Amino acid sequence: MTERHENRVVGSGRPASVGDLEEEHWTEERRRAAKPVPLPAERPPGEQPVAEEAEPAERGPTGHLPPNPPPKEQKETTGEQAESDASPVLNPLVYPYTTCGKLFFTQNGSGFAGSAAMVAPNVLLTAGHCVYNGGWSTNVAFFPSYPKRAASDPAYHFTYSHVAAWTAWTQNGNRAFDYGMVWFDSAPGNTVGWLGLLWNVSTAGRVWDAVGYPATPAPPFDGNTMDEAVGTFTASSVPGTVGLTNDQMEHGSSGGPWIYRCTGRSRAGQRPTRLAVRPQHAAVLVDGLLIAHLEDAVASVGSGFGAGRGGDGLGDGDANGLPRRIRSYAV
DSSP: OOOGGGOOEEEEEOOGGGTTHHHHHOOHHHHHHOEEOOOOOOOOGGGSOOHHHHSOOOOOOOEEEOOBOOTTOOOOSSOEEEOSSSEEOSOTTSTTGGGEEEEEEEETTEEEEEEEEESSSSEEEEEHHHHBSSSBOEEEEEEETTTSSOTTSTTSOEEOSEEEEEHHHHTTOOGGGOEEEEEOTTOTHHHHOBOEEEESOOOTTOOEEEEEOOOOSTTTOOSSSOEEEEEOEEOOSSTTOOEETTOOOOTTOTTOOEEEEGGGOOGGGOOOSEEESSOSOEEEEEOHHHHHTHHHHHHHHGGGOOOOTTSSBTBSBOTTSOBSOOBOOOO
């Protein structure tokens, strides 16, 4: 069983021989036929990871990496998105939704689809089971704001260079570490923007916006619409994980971000009834261990960090691609 100190990030590069396979592979017909990636099966009670392994990380200093809207951000016309059960996103071409999209990939010879979001110029965050399921996913392609962009749009879709996940997921199937990462040489974030990252922060009283492409239950979902659910954290039956109130999204929504908006807070800690779509800061809550072991992620992909507007795949960084903008952040 993987101990905490043994857990590390491992990955796989895109085969150099495939050429433009992803562009040719994901035709409209194949995208329609792609199955929504199912949630990992829960282990029987006797096979659940021990508590020490299931905890994503020890509590440490809070941290924050800032978000970055796209350089040519489309202006919102509707102003607000109601807090309610899952419903279609009003305008997927408005930040922070520009960072979100549908992820297509091949596993065991079959086409699947999940959800994902950019968290750096070159880095996409998704679910571990979207990049690894008994073997590494191939033919990985990201379609931001799917299906709202035309094929002529420079941000229509992007193909991967590397995928990565925790060994606690790839070796043990530990749901507490069901994180997946995708690297791109083409730096999609410079066009669509990226979300910030938060870690080791309290979730009490905070409102989160879950975004994804659920195909079940059907109806109301069809897998081809960007949906969202706004709610607060709630208990989960899966060790090391949490749930979200109001979130009815199932298969296909895996890998989508839970976005925290600073402007979503109201006075005196009251839960707001509506959520502004123009946030001061849009950030995804991640495991502090993901940041602490970032060097492993860099090593696992080698030169997979291309040069983005921020200098590397994670914004302003040093020669090794490690971010300099990690700092304590009171939220």
